[in-house]
Amino acid sequence: MVVRVAERAQASGALRVLVATDDADILRVCEAHGVEALMTRADHLSGTDRLAEVATRLALDDRMIVVNVQGDEPLVHSDLIQTCARTLEAAEDCAMATACHRITRLEDLHNPNIVKVVLDRSSRALYFSRAAIPWPRDLGTRTGEIAFEAQRHIGLYAYRAGFLRAYPELAPAPLEHIEKLEQLRALWHGFRIAVFETDEAPEAGVDTPEDLARVRAHFDPP
Secondary structure (H helix, E strand, O other): HHHHHHHHHHOOOOOOOOEEEHHHHHHHHHOOOOOOOOEEEOOOOOHHHHHHHHHOOOOOOOOEEEOOOOOOOOOHHHHHHHHHHHHHHEEEEEEEEEEEEEEEEHHHHHOOOEEEEEEOOEEEEEEEEEEOOOOOOOOOOOOEEEEOOOOOEEEEEEHHHHHHHHHHOOOHHHHHHHHOHHHHHHOOOOOOOEEEEEEOOOOOOOOHHHHHHHHHHHHOOO
C-alpha cells in the first residue's frame, strides 16, 4: 500500500519522493520496489514531527515545499498533491497549505470523524473542528441537504521546510489536545494555513478491512 502511495506522489511531478517510517518492514518493502525510504525515530507524536526530523536530517532549504501524503491513501490523486504544493508556493504569507471540499449531507457535518474547516475571505483557515462548523443557528438540526457553505478538510498538507523544523519547538496548543488535530498548533501560534477547495471528494483511505478490499479491487478488478 505504501508503494502505491509513493507511485501517486511520483506522478505528481515532485522533485523527490521519500517514505519516512519507523517500521523496518516498510523500509524493506520500499527498498525492494525502488522507493527511497528513511528510518526515523519511533517516538514522534505526529506525522508533522516525523517530517520535521526528515527536513532536519536532509538539511532542506527553508523555502523548499514538502507535501505530506499519508501512507494509507493509495488512491490519492497526483494532481491533488501537485495543487497542494502550488497553493503554498503562491501563498507567501502561509507556512502550510491543505485542501477541502464542500459538505452536502448533514450527517457528514455532524460526524466527528469528518474534520471540518472554516475559511476567511482569502481562503486561509480560521479553524478546524470535529464539530459542526459553521453552526446554522436559524436552521437548527433539520435533516436533508445543507443550505449553507460547509467544508470537509482533506488530510493532505504542504509545508515550508523552515516551518517544519520549527514545529516541534512550538508548545502544544490546548485546542490541539481538545480536538486531537495537530494543525491547530500552527493556528494557535499565529501561522497561517492556505486552503484550496476541490470540486471532487478524494477517494477514502484505508482504515478498515472493507476499505482494504475496496482498494485491492481497484488495482486488481475481478
